[in-house]
Amino acid sequence: MAASNSVAAMKPPTEGTLRGIATFLATFGIGVATYIAIADSGGGSPVCLAGGHGCQTVAESSYSHLLGINIAVFGIAGYVLLLACALRRGDAARMVGFAMALVGFGYSLYLTYLEVFTIEAICQWCVASAVLMTLLFATNSLRMLAYVGTEP
Amino acid sequence: MSGRQDREARREERLREDEQAGASERRQQMIKIASAVAFLAVAAVVVLIVISQNQSSGGDSSDLEGISEVKQELSGIPQNGMVLGDPKAKVTVLEFADLQCPVCKGYSEEVIPQVIENQVRGGEAKLSFRNFTIIDEQSIPAGAAAIAAGKQGRGWNFVELFFRNQGLERSGYVTDEFLTAIAKGAGVTDIARWNRDRGSKAVLSEVSASTAEAEKLGFTGTPSFALDGPATDGTAAMGTPDSAAVLEEGIEAAG
Numbered sequence: 001m002a003a004s005n006s007v008a009a010m011k012p013p014t015e016g017t018l019r020g021i022a023t024f025l026a027t028f029g030i031g032v033a034t035y036i037a038i039a040d041s042g043g044g045s046p047v048c049l050a051g052g053h054g055c056q057t058v059a060e061s062s063y064s065h066l067l068g069i070n071i072a073v074f075g076i077a078g079y080v081l082l083l084a085c086a087l088r089r090g091d092a093a094r095m096v097g098f099a100m101a102l103v104g105f106g107y108s109l110y111l112t113y114l115e116v117f118t119i120e121a122i123c124q125w126c127v128a129s130a131v132l133m134t135l136l137f138a139t140n141s142l143r144m145l146a147y148v149g150t151e152p
Numbered sequence: 153m154s155g156r157q158d159r160e161a162r163r164e165e166r167l168r169e170d171e172q173a174g175a176s177e178r179r180q181q182m183i184k185i186a187s188a189v190a191f192l193a194v195a196a197v198v199v200l201i202v203i204s205q206n207q208s209s210g211g212d213s214s215d216l217e218g219i220s221e222v223k224q225e226l227s228g229i230p231q232n233g234m235v236l237g238d239p240k241a242k243v244t245v246l247e248f249a250d251l252q253c254p255v256c257k258g259y260s261e262e263v264i265p266q267v268i269e270n271q272v273r274g275g276e277a278k279l280s281f282r283n284f285t286i287i288d289e290q291s292i293p294a295g296a297a298a299i300a301a302g303k304q305g306r307g308w309n310f311v312e313l314f315f316r317n318q319g320l321e322r323s324g325y326v327t328d329e330f331l332t333a334i335a336k337g338a339g340v341t342d343i344a345r346w347n348r349d350r351g352s353k354a355v356l357s358e359v360s361a362s363t364a365e366a367e368k369l370g371f372t373g374t375p376s377f378a379l380d381g382p383a384t385d386g387t388a389a390m391g392t393p394d395s396a397a398v399l400e401e402g403i404e405a406a407g
Contacts (some may be wrong), residue, residue, distance in 0.1 A: 061344075063204060066204055095185065098189065099189045099190070099192065099193040102190060103193045103196050106194065107197055107201070110200075118342075119342065120341075
């Protein structure tokens with residue numbers, strides 16, 4: 001009982017802090033997605049920093065493209081939108097940020113599943129993006145739940 | 153406190169309470185909208201996954217025979233390209249075959265499983281499948297499809313499953329749909345990549361190179377076997393052994 005009271009009493013970080021964290025993560029995400037997109041557009045594949053052919057295998061897989069467009073391009077668009085939501089105040093930004101992060105997080109989960117069980121190769125850049133999306137989802141969910149309907 | 157001040161204080165309190173109730177109501181309303189937004193976001197993810205999965209659609213492998221038998225036959229044995237078995241095995245058995253050849257199908261079902269069980273699984277020998285395309289022009293895309301499956305570690309699954317579902321010779325059954333169904337049944341996971349690989353110049357020239365190799369070894373029919381081991385002088389042509397026992401004796405002699 002005491003524990004649940006203490007949890008209930010826990011105060012979420014201020015919205016400014018959450019927006020700051022989301023800004024940092026989305027900017028970092030734009031960098032990662034841009035690198036993957038540029039590496040692919042040159043006919044190559046991202047270079048796995050720890051060595052191995054995981055990045056090449058994943059990049060050559062059919063799952064690296066959606067409707068003929070590299071997934072990383074969708075990633076850039078998603079991160080840019082998340083950055084815009086982090087920079088803006090108000091309920092619209094809170095909700096769009098939350099929805100976008102949920103889509104990104106859900107699709108990242110699916111892509112990670114494909115890497116492990118279907119493609120059977122791990123690309124560090126994709127994992128980095130999946131981690132960023134997970135953190136953005138947590139940040140935007142907290143922002144939405146704690147501050148939606150309140151004054152900006 | 154005068155009556156007027158008292159009324160003023162009550163009025164302010166009422167205003168504060170109304171404001172708080174309004175804010176709470178607005179928050180409840182926004183949370184309802186957020187729930188709908190979350191639902192739409194999840195639906196968007198599902199749509200994206202369906203689109204992604206449909207990109208890899210093709211032939212239907214549900215009518216194929218022998219998927220589980222082939223899987224069981226090859227389970228736990230390493231595959232590298234079209235080579236089945238321990239890469240360090242002393243003897244390499246080269247099988248030159250045409251996927252459309254009915255005699256090759258017979259060997260695949262009666263001779264090869266015994267060799268796999270007795271000598272490949274134990275690490276004594278490894279089997280290398282080579283296309284020797286002698287039936288008709290459809291043997292070339294079939295052979296290329298097998299090599300493309302080999303690039304995803306499913307070359308032997310493809311060959312064995314093809315033989316178990318082989319159609320009537322020269323009947324034109326080797327369609328894209330048939331090959332795609334075999335690939336899926338063989339466990340090729342990235343069908344788009346398999347499609348790219350099987351149409352590539354490199355893979356098609358691999359098919360013609362192995363046919364030329366068979367001719368150079370003096371083979372005229374399929375399946376034909378050759379052995380390469382410590383006791384052979386390079387690649388030794390063996391021809392078409394009568395039984396698994398003869399092939400196994402050859403492997404022992406080559407080692």
